[in-house]
Amino acid sequence: MEAIPISWFLVLSAFMFAMGVTGVVIRRNPIVIFMCIELMLNAANLAFLAFARQQAQLGAQVAGQVYTILVMAVAAAEVAIGLGIIVAIYRLRDTINVDEMNLLKF
Amino acid sequence: METLLNNPWVVIPLRVLIVIGFILTMVPGLVWIERRLLALMQIRKGPNRVGPAGLLQPVADGIKLFFKEDVIPERVDRFIYFLAPAGFLIPVLCAPAVIPWGPDDRLTPIADVNIGILFLLAMTSLTVYGIVLAGWSSNNKYSLLGGLRASAQTISYELAMGLSIVSVVLLTGSLSMRDMVLNQQGSLGMLNWHVFRFFPLGLIATGIFLVAMLAETNRAPFDLPEAESELIAGYHTEYSSMKFAMFFMGEYASMITISAVMVTLFFGGWLPPLPFAPFTWIPGPLWFLIKLGVFIYFFIWVRATLPRLRYDMLMKLGWLRLLPTALVNLFLIAIILWWQQ
Amino acid sequence: MFGQILFGIMALVIVVTSIGVVAVRNPVRSALNLVANFFALAVLYLLLYAQFVAAVQVIVYAGAIMVLFLFTIMLLNLGAPAELAERFEWKRPITWGLALLFVIVLAGGVFARLGEAQPAPEDIGTVQMVGKYLFTDWVYPFELTSVLLLIAIVGAIVMAKRRL
Numbered sequence: 072m073e074a075i076p077i078s079w080f081l082v083l084s085a086f087m088f089a090m091g092v093t094g095v096v097i098r099r100n101p102i103v104i105f106m107c108i109e110l111m112l113n114a115a116n117l118a119f120l121a122f123a124r125q126q127a128q129l130g131a132q133v134a135g136q137v138y139t140i141l142v143m144a145v146a147a148a149e150v151a152i153g154l155g156i157i158v159a160i161y162r163l164r165d166t167i168n169v170d171e172m173n174l175l176k177f
Numbered sequence: 178m179e180t181l182l183n184n185p186w187v188v189i190p191l192r193v194l195i196v197i198g199f200i201l202t203m204v205p206g207l208v209w210i211e212r213r214l215l216a217l218m219q220i221r222k223g224p225n226r227v228g229p230a231g232l233l234q235p236v237a238d239g240i241k242l243f244f245k246e247d248v249i250p251e252r253v254d255r256f257i258y259f260l261a262p263a264g265f266l267i268p269v270l271c272a273p274a275v276i277p278w279g280p281d282d283r284l285t286p287i288a289d290v291n292i293g294i295l296f297l298l299a300m301t302s303l304t305v306y307g308i309v310l311a312g313w314s315s316n317n318k319y320s321l322l323g324g325l326r327a328s329a330q331t332i333s334y335e336l337a338m339g340l341s342i343v344s345v346v347l348l349t350g351s352l353s354m355r356d357m358v359l360n361q362q363g364s365l366g367m368l369n370w371h372v373f374r375f376f377p378l379g380l381i382a383t384g385i386f387l388v389a390m391l392a393e394t395n396r397a398p399f400d401l402p403e404a405e406s407e408l409i410a411g412y413h414t415e416y417s418s419m420k421f422a423m424f425f426m427g428e429y430a431s432m433i434t435i436s437a438v439m440v441t442l443f444f445g446g447w448l449p450p451l452p453f454a455p456f457t458w459i460p461g462p463l464w465f466l467i468k469l470g471v472f473i474y475f476f477i478w479v480r481a482t483l484p485r486l487r488y489d490m491l492m493k494l495g496w497l498r499l500l501p502t503a504l505v506n507l508f509l510i511a512i513i514l515w516w517q518q
Numbered sequence: 519m520f521g522q523i524l525f526g527i528m529a530l531v532i533v534v535t536s537i538g539v540v541a542v543r544n545p546v547r548s549a550l551n552l553v554a555n556f557f558a559l560a561v562l563y564l565l566l567y568a569q570f571v572a573a574v575q576v577i578v579y580a581g582a583i584m585v586l587f588l589f590t591i592m593l594l595n596l597g598a599p600a601e602l603a604e605r606f607e608w609k610r611p612i613t614w615g616l617a618l619l620f621v622i623v624l625a626g627g628v629f630a631r632l633g634e635a636q637p638a639p640e641d642i643g644t645v646q647m648v649g650k651y652l653f654t655d656w657v658y659p660f661e662l663t664s665v666l667l668l669i670a671i672v673g674a675i676v677m678a679k680r681r682l
Contacts, residue, residue, distance in 0.1 A: 075521050075522055075525050075565060078628045078629055079525065079529070080562065080566070081624075081628045082621070082624070082625045082628055082629075083529050083532060083533075083562075085620070085621050085624035085625060085628070086532075086533060086536065086621050087532065087536050087555075088620075089617035089618070089620045089621045090536040090537060090539065090540050090617065091536075092613075092617060092620070093540050093613045093614060093616075093617040094539060094540035096613045097540070097610050097613050098540065100545055102545050102587065102590060102591055103539070103540075103545055103548050105587070106539055106548055106549060106552050106587065107539065107540060109552065109579075109583070110536060110539060110552065110555070113555070113556065113559055113579075116559075116571075116575075117559060117562065117563075120563060120566045120568050120571065121566060123566075124566055124567070129642070130651065130655065132642055133642065133647055133648060133650075133651040134651065134655070134656070136568050136570070136571050136642075136643060136648050137648060137651055137652050137655075137656045137659075139568070139571050140571065140574060140648070140652070141656075141659055141660070141663055143574060143575070143578050143579070144663045144666070144667060145663070145666065146578075146579075146583065147578060147582065147583060147667070147670070148666050148667050148669070148670035149670075150583050150586055150587070151586070151670045151671070151673075151674040152670050152673050152674055152677075154586060154587070154590045155673065155674040155677040155678055156677060157590065157594075158590065158593070158594065158677075158678065159677045159678070161594050
């Protein structure tokens with residue numbers, strides 16, 4: 072268990088984050104875009120936990136895990152609101168393509 | 178032999194096989210018991226042709242299911258359609274890994290992990306996937322409605338269930354299932370169990386768990402996902418042969434698992450009801466099985482007694498009755514514990 | 519050694535499923551990829567001595583959030599692929615290229631500067647330990663999170679109800 076270098080976790084986290092960004096840019100389905108945002112949040116969580124393992128003090132090590140839990144709570148709130156918005160838009164306009172949600176755009 | 182049994186690469190797979198085998202062999206017996214008991218309660222005969230008293234009926238059913246034609250409807254999402262039954266059965270079989278069956282350390286099937294109850298909650302919450310995906314992938318509106326109902330129902334009742342579990346966690350001060358049982362040990366026997374702790378409060382938590390456990394396993398009177406009078410068979414309408422059998426086994430296995438959780442959390446696990454001579458002669462695992470049997474009987478009894486709830490009543494019961502009650506109950510328990518310190 | 523092999527398998531799962539989330543056209547399959555991804559992440563959290571976080575990851579993400587996603591997809595009946603025409607095709611290769619570049623740059627930075635893992639006590643990720651810090655050092659962020667969740671509940675109900 073001891074010998075896994077922290078950098079491996081960080082590279083994996085970077086990869087997940089990059090995939091999340093890619094998805095947000097190229098996909099048009101808001102639900103998939105949401106999932107990609109979740110992917111990015113989880114990449115951040117993994118990085119938090121990996122960095123926490125590098126700290127010398129106990130308090131700092133646990134702090135990484137505390138951050139992760141807070142991020143999860145924020146993610147849960149975000150999903151509840153976001154999916155609510157999507158359902159509301161679908162009821163109003165019968166489509167959820169993000170390219171057609173342009174009422175606020177010049 | 179001794180060294181072989183101490184090698185974790187041998188012992189742990191063996192334990193996994195034993196616990197899964199145990200649950201899966203209990204399922205056919207349970208089916209027979211349920212059919213016979215229901216018949217008894219409804220004053221009819223029940224299965225009585227295959228073998229003595231119909232005992233071989235489950236075997237015959239198994240053979241029938243095995244050799245039945247596997248019908249796959251048109252335009253289903255094949256990959257997900259095949260994945261769904263496995264996605265239902267696997268978490269159900271994983272869940273008992275942390276339930277202690279007896280005082281001996283080796284009687285906890287896999288390990289007494291310090292997040293035991295969280296592991297169990299995680300596994301029971303995963304069973305929704307199988308149901309939702311089965312409903313969605315079958316390309317049938319009845320299945321879809323069944324799947325939607327099941328997911329809404331499971332998510333709603335998981336909250337009340339979680340809150341009643343949290344009250345046990347508060348009483349114990351640990352998430353390990355073993356510590357929860359040991360916390361119920363005492364000179365008063367039954368009266369030390371969590372059901373009778375802080376008299377009405379423990380009982381209320383138990384009642385909430387009881388209702389939530391019926392809803393979680395999609396059993397009557399909460400079997401709306403498979404309400405046959407309106408939805409044919411709900412999410413497994415389009416499943417036949419062994420894929421249907423997997424859903425069937427999963428349902429009964431989750432009944433066993435959740436009854437075991439009930440016994441562990443509130444009814445003292447392997448502890449005898451009275452801590453003196455004639456009761457302590459019976460070994461712990463046997464007590465556990467007896468209590469388990471009581472709750473299995475309860476499941477069947479409720480099925481024979483209560484009519485199915487309407488869907489809006491189910492949601493109202495979950496969100497407007499159980500959840501606030503569970504919250505207030507948890508709050509009161511916390512206050513009493515704080516008072517005692 | 520065992521840990522490294524486990525890491526390798528889980529990293530492979532994570533790589534494949536993260537690409538899957540982005541590249542698969544059917545939203546239900548995207549969601550399933552994401553579920554598998556979160557599972558593999560939970561195993562990695564265990565390797566990082568974060569048992570409680572791993573359990574919460576499965577309960578919150580796999581058990582609640584992703585079910586909500588699937589529920590919405592099924593409710594809006596978006597399961598049929600090719601429902602949404604994906605426009606701006608020229609964006610795709612550029613974005614994939616940029617993502618790759620990003621990973622390479624970050625990986626280079628990580629390997630250039632990072633040190634080894636510090637020794638940690640065994641009980642670092644238990645509920646007791648996390649709870650102790652959550653309710654002492656981090657109590658204000660924790661309470662603020664509860665307010666945030668309350669706002670989310672109220673907001674979701676306001677949006678979901680047709681008439682209040």
